[in-house]
Amino acid sequence: MTVIRARNASVAAAPPAAPRKEDQSLYRFEMLYEGATWRAWADTPAELLEALIPEYLTLETPRDRAAARIRLALRLQVRMQASLAMAPELEECTAEQRAVLLGSRETPPTARQWDAPVPLVLVSTFYHPEGRLPRPEGPEGALVWIDPGDAWSLLMSLHQAGVIHVNVRTDMMLPAPEPDGERDGGN
Known part of the structure; x- marks a missing residue:
């Protein structure tokens, strides 16, 4: 290899x-x-x-490889979200939406619906069906999924x-x- x-x-x-x-x-x-x-x-x-x-x-082990993929996904999630949050559309977001976009990623965001003008970047591992959190819904382009499965x-x-x-x-x-x-x- x-x-x-x-x-x-x-x-x-x-x-x-x-x-x-x-x-x-x-x-x-x-x-x-x-x-x-x-x-x-x-x-x-x-x-x-x-x-x-x-x-x-x-x-x-497969567990070690899965953990490495999740770490990469989380690192890229933070970078992507920070980059997207620099867009002028952030001003059009509600205070609640800005709090989610700019909040810590120590715990995954838990929005049920996302229709903000700035996309929300999520790691699929933490959301149904793989994870315990409900999977947010939104119009096309509102959610960016990183899948480290x-x-x-x-x-x-x-x-x-x-x-x-x-x-x-x-x-x-x-x-x-x-x-x-x-x-x-x-x-």
Whole structure:
């Protein structure tokens, strides 16, 4: 198992050529991360996640890997929420909505309905069906979910949130990415 990392070229430069494996084949996944300043290539979601969580692949138990994914999700939740809260739309929020947006993340937000002009970033692990809290509802775009349930769901939720960008080679789409069997830290 391996992940290849490289500093991304500047916006003005052409992107680096994709690295090749010993057999000269290309890697299945490519990811841009850290504000597109880095690229990573790998064959599995877990390998790709190694670029975001150093030593992820060396963690011995599914529970340790699940905890590492949750820590990353929480760290990115705080960053994303802080960035979103800097938008001018924060002034249009009610005092209660601002309190939720700007509040501590030591405990997950518990809004049942979210329709504020600033999206609320949440980590799915803490909400139904995985967690004990009721899952908030809201119009499309009002809630941004980070799902650390397994490597692939975390990568895809971060991709959808715009934190990273994942490319998958279309000639390697079948079979679908194997789940890593670690949903909710089980197995």
